[in-house]
Amino acid sequence: MTTATTVQPAPAASPISFRQKPSRAKLIERIFFWIFRCGTYFIVLCSSFIFLTIAYKGGQTVFQTSFPFLNMEFLTESPQTLHVFEYEGQKYEMSDQDFRAFREERGVDISTTTYAHSGGGIWPCIVGTVMLVIGSMAIALTLGVLSAIFLSEYSRPGRVLNAVRLSILNLAGVPSIVFGIFGVGMFVLAFGWGTSLMAGWFTLAFMVLPIVISASEESLRAIPQGLREASLALGASKWTAIRTNVLPYAMPGILTSSIIGVARVAGETAPIMFTAAFAIRDQLPWEGLDRWYDFFFEGVMALPYHIYVVSAKIPQNEYTERMQYGTAFVFLFIVASIALASILLRIRMRSKYRW
Amino acid sequence: MSLVADKITLNRPKQSTDSMDSDSSEQARPLIRVSDFDFFYGDKQALFDVNMEMMENEVTAFIGPSGCGKSTLLRCINRMNDLVDVARIGRGTIEVSGANIYDPQVDTIELRKRVGMVFQKSNPFPKSIYENVVYGLRIQGINRKSTLDEAVERCLKGAALWEEVRDRLDTSGLSLSGGQQQRLCIARALAVEPDILLMDEPCSALDPVATAKVEELIHSLKDNYTIVIVTHNMQQAARVSDRTAFFYLGKLIEMGQTEQIFMSPNNEQTEAYISGRFG
Numbered sequence: 283m284t285t286a287t288t289v290q291p292a293p294a295a296s297p298i299s300f301r302q303k304p305s306r307a308k309l310i311e312r313i314f315f316w317i318f319r320c321g322t323y324f325i326v327l328c329s330s331f332i333f334l335t336i337a338y339k340g341g342q343t344v345f346q347t348s349f350p351f352l353n354m355e356f357l358t359e360s361p362q363t364l365h366v367f368e369y370e371g372q373k374y375e376m377s378d379q380d381f382r383a384f385r386e387e388r389g390v391d392i393s394t395t396t397y398a399h400s401g402g403g404i405w406p407c408i409v410g411t412v413m414l415v416i417g418s419m420a421i422a423l424t425l426g427v428l429s430a431i432f433l434s435e436y437s438r439p440g441r442v443l444n445a446v447r448l449s450i451l452n453l454a455g456v457p458s459i460v461f462g463i464f465g466v467g468m469f470v471l472a473f474g475w476g477t478s479l480m481a482g483w484f485t486l487a488f489m490v491l492p493i494v495i496s497a498s499e500e501s502l503r504a505i506p507q508g509l510r511e512a513s514l515a516l517g518a519s520k521w522t523a524i525r526t527n528v529l530p531y532a533m534p535g536i537l538t539s540s541i542i543g544v545a546r547v548a549g550e551t552a553p554i555m556f557t558a559a560f561a562i563r564d565q566l567p568w569e570g571l572d573r574w575y576d577f578f579f580e581g582v583m584a585l586p587y588h589i590y591v592v593s594a595k596i597p598q599n600e601y602t603e604r605m606q607y608g609t610a611f612v613f614l615f616i617v618a619s620i621a622l623a624s625i626l627l628r629i630r631m632r633s634k635y636r637w
Numbered sequence: 638m639s640l641v642a643d644k645i646t647l648n649r650p651k652q653s654t655d656s657m658d659s660d661s662s663e664q665a666r667p668l669i670r671v672s673d674f675d676f677f678y679g680d681k682q683a684l685f686d687v688n689m690e691m692m693e694n695e696v697t698a699f700i701g702p703s704g705c706g707k708s709t710l711l712r713c714i715n716r717m718n719d720l721v722d723v724a725r726i727g728r729g730t731i732e733v734s735g736a737n738i739y740d741p742q743v744d745t746i747e748l749r750k751r752v753g754m755v756f757q758k759s760n761p762f763p764k765s766i767y768e769n770v771v772y773g774l775r776i777q778g779i780n781r782k783s784t785l786d787e788a789v790e791r792c793l794k795g796a797a798l799w800e801e802v803r804d805r806l807d808t809s810g811l812s813l814s815g816g817q818q819q820r821l822c823i824a825r826a827l828a829v830e831p832d833i834l835l836m837d838e839p840c841s842a843l844d845p846v847a848t849a850k851v852e853e854l855i856h857s858l859k860d861n862y863t864i865v866i867v868t869h870n871m872q873q874a875a876r877v878s879d880r881t882a883f884f885y886l887g888k889l890i891e892m893g894q895t896e897q898i899f900m901s902p903n904n905e906q907t908e909a910y911i912s913g914r915f916g
């Protein structure tokens with residue numbers, strides 16, 4: 283209320299009120315706020331339920347109350363048949379191996395109820411999964427980083443490049459069972475590798491490749507153009523510039539995303555079911571080899587497939603449930619450790635290179 | 638003609654072999670010659686028929702309003718524009734000591750070793766000060782500690798940075814102040830022992846004190862290097878350069894001795910721009 287010529291001082295008597303007034307807009311705001319909030323809490327609730335169940339039930343298998351507090355049999359033995367029997371009025375649960383020793387010692391024949399896969403432990407599965415992860419990661423990183431460097435540093439933008447990118451993206455949407463079938467057709471049958479570590483490595487690597495390539499491209503793009511230009515202006519060749527001033531700084535990002543990607547496919551059962559995993563194998567991968575390179579052409583046991591076997595392929599009872607949850611717990615722990623390691627790695631490398 | 642062979646010619650004592658002796662300079666020899674140069678980004682023409690010469694051991698300043706193609710021409714001199722996918726030359730040549738640098742035979746690596754560049758935004762590598770300076774040597778496979786130590790001291794002194802950083806050569810180049818970073822980038826460029834230094838607005842991010850240091854540095858570098866500098870600062874151009882070239886809308890409007898350009902420009906547009914009555 284001012285005129286062009288004279289400016290009146292604002293009337294001090296009526297200060298502007300900031301007090302809230304009820305309104306429609308505010309009501310809607312509140313409703314949506316609660317919808318969003320409930321959605322988030324629901325997800326948190328679901329995932330904590332899953333994790334807690336696995337941790338609680340799996341913990342009973344993995345931990346024990348007496349020294350050394352870890353169920354060493356479960357962590358270090360192969361899966362075996364469980365014998366449940368009564369002997370001299372006492373109830374025993376024993377893995378096959380222990381049972382034989384027990385029987386030998388007593389020199390008597392004892393009648394037992396047996397449960398397949400419910401005794402012993404999961405050591406070969408842990409070994410197999412770790413090997414699958416390491417091998418497929420090495421392959422995926424090598425192929426993925428190479429092609430990412432080509433795509434983002436060397437190739438000229440255009441229709442061809444877009445087509446390549448699009449097909450890589452689409453690859454990420456292919457269901458894992460398709461990769462499994464592809465692996466069987468390509469590696470197991472056509473290449474004649476059989477059900478083997480190699481076939482599993484390549485199948486898993488192909489599955490994780492889209493993640494590795496996109497992550498690598500993104501990390502490479504995040505490196506300031508100035509670093510490349512500065513290197514080139516000092517007489518570096520393109521590859522020298524990339525090797526010395528792009529890759530080292532992109533590596534933390536590439537590694538973290540790739541490791542998380544690998545941790546995720548490590549949990550897939552479908553791609554290894556037909557290519558690498560055995561339901562049971564007596565020997566560890568490095569045992570009983572004729573030639574050293576047979577190592578690559580032997581199948582392994584793996585945690586996700588083991589979970590599948592003990593929870594879907596054999597008769598269910600209280601003893602198999604222990605195995606299921608124990609295995610799931612160990613598997614979760616391994617995957618979480620891998621993810622954690624990659625995060626720590628990133629923090630370390632980030633603090634080393636900063637711009 | 639190979640660029641390596643030319644280097645020998647270059648380091649010979651000056652002699653007036655070239656018939657192209659322009660105006661008042663008695664013994665200045667053109668080291669860079671741009672002839673009939675047209676340059677495009679895609680369909681958009683950025684440079685129109687540029688003809689100019691830059692003299693050995695002189696400072697040439699490029700001035701002109703934003704977007705007139707100063708950086709473009711500068712980046713053409715060490716073929717930095719090769720990195721831009723859409724960039725292409727329409728017509729003309731750029732010669733460095735007589736050799737056409739856009740000849741297919743030319744090795745861009747050799748060219749860039751001889752034509753160093755300092756960028757507008759200082760861009761030290763996220764490495765130690767020491768490693769920043771010796772980078773250009775290391776990639777040539779020079780790894781002898783004594784050679785590198787010697788180069789670090791010489792180049793940092795050359796870039797007037799030695800006294801400030803001699804005690805912390807192993808700290809990150811990024812821990813330096815903006816002005817120090819820019820001088821580090823200059824030191825890094827000196828380590829390769831180029832003949833020509835291209836500087837694209839080297840002081841645009843610096844405060845007056847740091848700017849004065851860099852300008853002083855440019856003065857002292859003139860004896861050993863041929864310098865081309867892009868600047869938006871008229872006083873700076875007047876202070877540091879021997880010759881000034883004024884660009885407008887991709888065309889070289891006027892070029893001459895700096896005093897002449899600033900005191901008595903021949904062209905109206907030049908006069909308008911220099912006196913700040915532009916556009």
Ligand SMILES: Nc1ncnc2c1ncn2[C@@H]1O[C@H](COP(=O)(O)OP(=O)(O)OP(=O)(O)O)[C@@H](O)[C@H]1O
Binds near residue numbers: 702703705707721
């Ligand atoms: N990479 C590129 N792709 C396409 N066009 C470009 C590219 N770089 C520059 N241009 C265009 O070329 C013209 C000249 O740009 P240039 O960077 O040489 O100007 P400049 O004189 O250096 O300006 P400033 O003083 O702002 O740095 C501008 O119109 C710009 O839009």
Ligand SMILES: [Mg+2]
Binds near residue numbers: 709837
């Ligand atoms: Mg510019």
